[in-house]
Amino acid sequence: MKMVVTGASGLLGREAALSALRRGHQVVAIGGARDPVIPGVLKSVRMNLADAPAVTALMLEEFPEAVINCAALPTVDGCERDPEKARLLNTELPKQLAELAFHVGAKLVHVSTDMVFDGVDGRYGHTSTPRPLSVYGSTKAAGEVAVLRAGREHAAVIRTALLNGNSPGGDRSLHERLFLAWSNGEKTPLFTDEIRQPVGLSNLADALVEVCERNTLSGVYHWAGGDALSRHEIGARILRHFALDPSLITPAQSGAPASRSLRPRDLSLSLVPLAGKMKTPVQTFEEQLSELRVPRGREAWYESVTGRKVVRRLEKGLDF
Numbered sequence: 566m567k568m569v570v571t572g573a574s575g576l577l578g579r580e581a582a583l584s585a586l587r588r589g590h591q592v593v594a595i596g597g598a599r600d601p602v603i604p605g606v607l608k609s610v611r612m613n614l615a616d617a618p619a620v621t622a623l624m625l626e627e628f629p630e631a632v633i634n635c636a637a638l639p640t641v642d643g644c645e646r647d648p649e650k651a652r653l654l655n656t657e658l659p660k661q662l663a664e665l666a667f668h669v670g671a672k673l674v675h676v677s678t679d680m681v682f683d684g685v686d687g688r689y690g691h692t693s694t695p696r697p698l699s700v701y702g703s704t705k706a707a708g709e710v711a712v713l714r715a716g717r718e719h720a721a722v723i724r725t726a727l728l729n730g731n732s733p734g735g736d737r738s739l740h741e742r743l744f745l746a747w748s749n750g751e752k753t754p755l756f757t758d759e760i761r762q763p764v765g766l767s768n769l770a771d772a773l774v775e776v777c778e779r780n781t782l783s784g785v786y787h788w789a790g791g792d793a794l795s796r797h798e799i800g801a802r803i804l805r806h807f808a809l810d811p812s813l814i815t816p817a818q819s820g821a822p823a824s825r826s827l828r829p830r831d832l833s834l835s836l837v838p839l840a841g842k843m844k845t846p847v848q849t850f851e852e853q854l855s856e857l858r859v860p861r862g863r864e865a866w867y868e869s870v871t872g873r874k875v876v877r878r879l880e881k882g883l884d885f
């Protein structure tokens with residue numbers, strides 16, 4: 566199948582493109598400010614996806630059979646700082662991609678977020694009503710509505726959670742940011758009262774591609790890991806996995822009342838019904854940990870504090 570993958574220079578889009586290639590698809594990889602560096606793709610393109618005529622030209626020129634949209638302004642702070650950019654990328658872009666996918670007869674798989682919920686109740690189902698607290702959450706929620714309005718039959722919205730994996734630069738994902746702080750001599754306070762359900766990066770990428778391949782899967786679904794954990798427990802398990810000093814993290818309370826914080830308290834997700842329909846298995850947090858590497862640039866620090874040797878492996882065209 567010919568697939569356009571947007572956000573292919575980012576954390577998730579790169580993995581989605583790699584997964585699509587592994588599964589025998591042809592990939593047109595779209596980056597923004599950065600080049601998507603992915604060996605084996607049909608084409609790598611850098612473009613501004615907020616430029617609507619350019620997006621139309623891309624879709625009509627490529628005429629893909631599927632689109633995986635991983636492009637976004639995906640940070641709470643970034644969206645609060647620039648709500649107009651957030652609207653263009655998180656709402657208008659998915660809307661336009663859904664309309665164009667309908668026009669060319671392609672399947673659209675659009676990535677959304679657990680942050681569309683307010684975190685008051687937790688265990689959100691795919692039919693639970695979004696109540697976003699931030700510009701990020703509300704622009705993503707509006708993007709979901711726009712996608713489904715343009716194509717309920719040929720589009721799937723996959724809400725997902727905190728990404729857990731390895732990034733090429735070694736500085737983007739959950740454990741990599743913790744390693745950066747620890748190697749700079751910082752102890753990290755982590756909330757005991759904020760619940761998240763991390764998802765393995767390559768597992769999520771496989772799930773996105775499988776949803777593309779499956780004609781019967783459309784509508785809103787949830788995909789995450791199998792374990793909902795506090796941020797503090799997540800940090801503690803990462804430390805244990807890498808045999809690092811448990812005192813590198815300290816327990817903290819998020820403090821602000823849930824209704825007045827931009828940080829939802831409990832974003833645990835029910836994976837029903839998607840988990841039952843998929844060949845891709847849901848991963849436990851332990852299974853995700855086994856895929857994590859010591860981040861690039863932190864090897865010397867890690868070896869000095871643990872006495873362990875870091876062995877690099879060539880993986881997915883990169884030396885992790």
Ligand SMILES: NC(=O)c1ccc[n+]([C@@H]2O[C@H](COP(=O)([O-])OP(=O)(O)OC[C@H]3O[C@@H](n4cnc5c(N)ncnc54)[C@H](OP(=O)(O)O)[C@@H]3O)[C@@H](O)[C@H]2O)c1
Nearest residue numbers: 572574575576577597598599613614636637639726727728
């Ligand atoms: N990260 C998480 O923990 C998490 C959790 C839940 C859901 N999600 C969702 O997962 C998706 C992917 O997130 P991510 O963490 O992989 O984000 P990321 O690493 O920041 O990647 C975002 C991608 O969007 C591209 N992009 C941004 N503005 C663009 C523009 N104007 N034109 C073209 N491309 C543009 C970026 O390209 P350049 O960098 O080349 O400009 C990059 O490839 C998002 O939909 C996000 O909401 C993420």
